[in-house]
Amino acid sequence: MSKKDKPVTLAPARRRGLGAEVADMIRSSIFTGAFQPGDALREVDLSKALEVSRGPVRDALQLLEREGIVRSEWHRGATVTVLSDQDVAELDSLRGALEHLAVRRVVEQAGDFDLIPIEIAAKAMQRAEDPYGMVRCDIEFHDAVYLAAKHSRLLEAWYAIRSQVFLFLIMRVNTSTADYLDHVRLEHDMLVAALKARNLEAALEMFAVHRKHAFDLLTSS
Template identity: 65%
Template structure:
């Protein structure tokens, strides 16, 4: 316990952070789809660590919205409800609207090139899971180019949930996903490079709407 006027010593959480990264990567690679149970004992054994870091890691992932814990079920990978989908879509839309405006107003040529490079990586994606990862990295580049730290922080607060949103979309319907998504992102880059705010906002909205419509069609 800290003495009056002093802070307590910092607690090292490096191992828990690494465990959280490993579990997150396993979820995003499809090893643990939505609804999968995440058992502390099994994870600790697989990762070669004690249950303590696993428990801390699951708590961190719960704060990200990637994991949900219930007393009678333990920890499971989040299954998005229709309300979850709607809230994520509306919040993402608000953040992207602000991001697009700042990118067009403040992004350098190097920033736009970084966004374009992220879009090009999508052309080499081998499967849907890699494509979703590239999709998220594209949006990372957009928020970085906005040069608005609090906006970027807000994006990272929901980043894992948006990743799960896209994985859920692919799980429900992957028809033409690999073939159409790169083209969509090339159009987004072109509008940003042209500094065409109206076109960029419309294209980003259409991009979000397609995924939203797939999810809301099949999720109750």
């Protein structure tokens, strides 16, 4: 039998496990403020609350640790990540690089139809009733921008840091919510207008200013 004809042996496909579902529930609790940065995530408490065994909880915490929103230390166990100043700076610089490419591609290549989901995401902010809901809308707005950029590897890079950016914004609203809802709505209306006008220089500047507001607030606290 030639190498070409040799049968290939593959492991059986695995369905999405319970650990991933548990991770979704814990992640959602972090992003809605039920668990705050620094809070302990005890396996025994989580398994009891979620009515699952400790195995899926352990798998979920490992998954969330890979996302960067949970940290485990042998003497403390698992906790919700508290982003350090270095974490924030690295995350902000990487996000800026990715967003620069995304905005450029949207302005230069996206059609009018591709901008509709971005407009819809911005309008959804009018219905946000609290800072945590607004953070979710903010992330979904940027999801729409990356999708409109039509660059699969860029989208993958965004999703690799998405949960950490979400956590960063949670820490931002925990620092101050003064005029937050109205300010974020106005900012995103301006971002949409710049994208629709195909004004690359203005769009890049506005996205940079948008990022800087949150960065400055968190690093000056």
